[in-house]
Amino acid sequence: MxxxxxxxxxxxxxxxxxxxxxxxxxxxxxxxxxxxxxxxxxxxxxxxxxxxxxxxxxxxxxxxxxxxxxxxxxxxxxxxxxxxxxxxxxxxxxxxxxxxxxxxxxxxxxxxxxxxxxxxxxxxxxxxxxxxxxxxxxxxxxxxxxxxxxxxxxxxxxxxxxxxxxxxxxxxxxxxxxxxxxxxxxxxxxxxxxxxxxxxxDVWQYIAREGIELPEIYYAHEREVFRRGGMWLTAGEWGGPKDGETVEKRLVRYRTVGDMSCTGAVDSDADTIEKVIVEIAASRLTERGATRADDKMSEAAMEDRKREGYF
CATH class of the missing domain: 3.40.50.620 (HUPs)
Structure with missing residues (x-):
């Protein structure tokens, strides 16, 4: 460059x-x-x-x-x-x-x-x-x-x-x-x-600067979720929740968006882009480390999948 x-x-x-x-x-x-x-x-x-x-x-x-x-x-x-x-x-x-x-x-x-x-x-x-x-x-x-x-x-x-x-x-x-x-x-x-x-x-600051529209799930909203593997997952037709898992309505948002079955929501009241930026600046965990169950299947889960042809 x-x-x-x-x-x-x-x-x-x-x-x-x-x-x-x-x-x-x-x-x-x-x-x-x-x-x-x-x-x-x-x-x-x-x-x-x-x-x-x-x-x-x-x-x-x-x-x-x-x-x-x-x-x-x-x-x-x-x-x-x-x-x-x-x-x-x-x-x-x-x-x-x-x-x-x-x-x-x-x-x-x-x-x-x-x-x-x-x-x-x-x-x-x-x-x-x-x-x-x-x-x-x-x-x-x-x-x-x-x-x-x-x-x-x-x-x-x-x-x-x-x-x-x-x-x-x-x-x-x-x-x-x-x-x-x-x-x-x-x-x-x-x-x-x-x-x-x-x-x-950087991504969020750029989104703010450019005025880029995002799906609403990136901002705080009320959603029915249940607890599994230390994360709040969305209730839906994919197979959740199971017996013993309780659905509750919480104020959450998503830091990363993937499959509903492995992408966890985080408790948040950040309903504007300015609040999201403040929240991320204070966070100590990466978005995937905090919210992606598929990356926790093994210590090298992402690398194993990449070697097979994943993103």
């Missing part, structure tokens, strides 16, 4: 970019780099805050032209209705093409089996990798950030995946001076992470 100091019209002296401007500039550069290097890129878009910011940056990178990428959502079948509604409205608003890889389709065909705990996030890998192969996507944008989880801290911005979509940390390339190597063999592809250097707080 090359950053040129802008000259103030009032004083005639140069001034440095703010940290949000620098992060935005880096992400825009990455989107344009991918557009120049690859033939069939796609953006993973779930309707979560990171993918929303990623799409916002892509729109900025190519404005006034259209975004030259389609979107891909791996649908577990246990999504929050508010998030699916947001996804569909966003796709229609910007005239984008949406690919959907459905976990339920794989279950119906007997290719995948339901887990005893009802969690479907670990089942996303096969639909994702087969969709990438079927559509011949050679670059896949993801909203992963290095501050989220220790396995993601190992990621490069351009993360090479082999012909089976598997990740091997030993095959990753150096990225000195923001130079990105997109070279890959036939059948391989590259996962691209424009938000790698962002933190959760």
């Amino acid at each position: 090359t950053t040129v100091a802008t000259v103030s019209e009032e004083t005639g002296s140069p001034y440095a970019l703010s940290h949000l401007d620098a992060l935005e500039s880096e992400a825009v550069h990455i989107f344009r780099e991918v557009a120049g290097e690859f033939e069939r890129p796609v953006i993973l878009f779930s309707g979560g805050k990171d993918s929303i910011v990623m799409l916002h940056l892509a729109l900025k990178a190519f404005r006034p032209a259209a975004v030259p990428f389609s979107l891909l959502h791996v649908d577990t079948g246990h999504n929050f209705p508010e998030v699916l509604d947001y996804r569909d409205r966003t796709v229609a608003k910007h005239g984008l093409r949406l690919h959907v890889a459905s976990v339920q389709d794989y279950i119906d065909r007997g290719v995948l089996k339901e887990r005893p705990d009802g969690t479907r996030n670990p089942l996303q890998t096969l639909p994702l990798t087969e969709k990438i192969q079927a559509e011949k996507f050679d670059a896949v944008f993801g909203g992963g950030r290095r501050d989220e989880e220790k396995a993601r801290a190992k990621e490069r911005v351009f993360s090479l995946r082999d012909e089976f979509s598997q990740w091997d940390p030993r095959r990753q390339r150096p990225e000195l001076w923001n130079l990105y190597n997109g070279r890959h063999a036939p059948g391989e592809h590259v996962r691209v992470f424009p938000l790698s250097n962002w933190t959760e707080l």
Whole structure:
């Protein structure tokens, strides 16, 4: 990323970019780099805050032209209705093409089996990798950030995946001076992470600055939840609650949005973006560490899934 100091019209002296401007500039550069290097890129878009910011940056990178990428959502079948509604409205608003890889389709065909705990996030890998192969996507944008989880801290911005979509940390390339190597063999592809250097707080500050709309579940609201594994899970058709688990109505919000069966809500009265930013600034746990049951299945749960082809 090359950053040129802008000259103030009032004083005639140069001034440095703010940290949000620098992060935005880096992400825009990455989107344009991918557009120049690859033939069939796609953006993973779930309707979560990171993918929303990623799409916002892509729109900025190519404005006034259209975004030259389609979107891909791996649908577990246990999504929050508010998030699916947001996804569909966003796709229609910007005239984008949406690919959907459905976990339920794989279950119906007997290719995948339901887990005893009802969690479907670990089942996303096969639909994702087969969709990438079927559509011949050679670059896949993801909203992963290095501050989220220790396995993601190992990621490069351009993360090479082999012909089976598997990740091997030993095959990753150096990225000195923001130079990105997109070279890959036939059948391989590259996962691209424009938000790698962002933190959760950066994301929220950027959302506030840009006035980006989010699904309402990111803000405090009353919801029927029950306690499991130290987290507040949403009651619903996915299999919760079980006998002995009591449903109660609480004021909560979601820091991260995934499958309803493994994404926990947090007690919160942060019903505005300003309050959310204050809350995050004071938090001592990452969003995934605090609210994602799928990352607690083992000490290396995320890394194991990434090696298999997960995001």
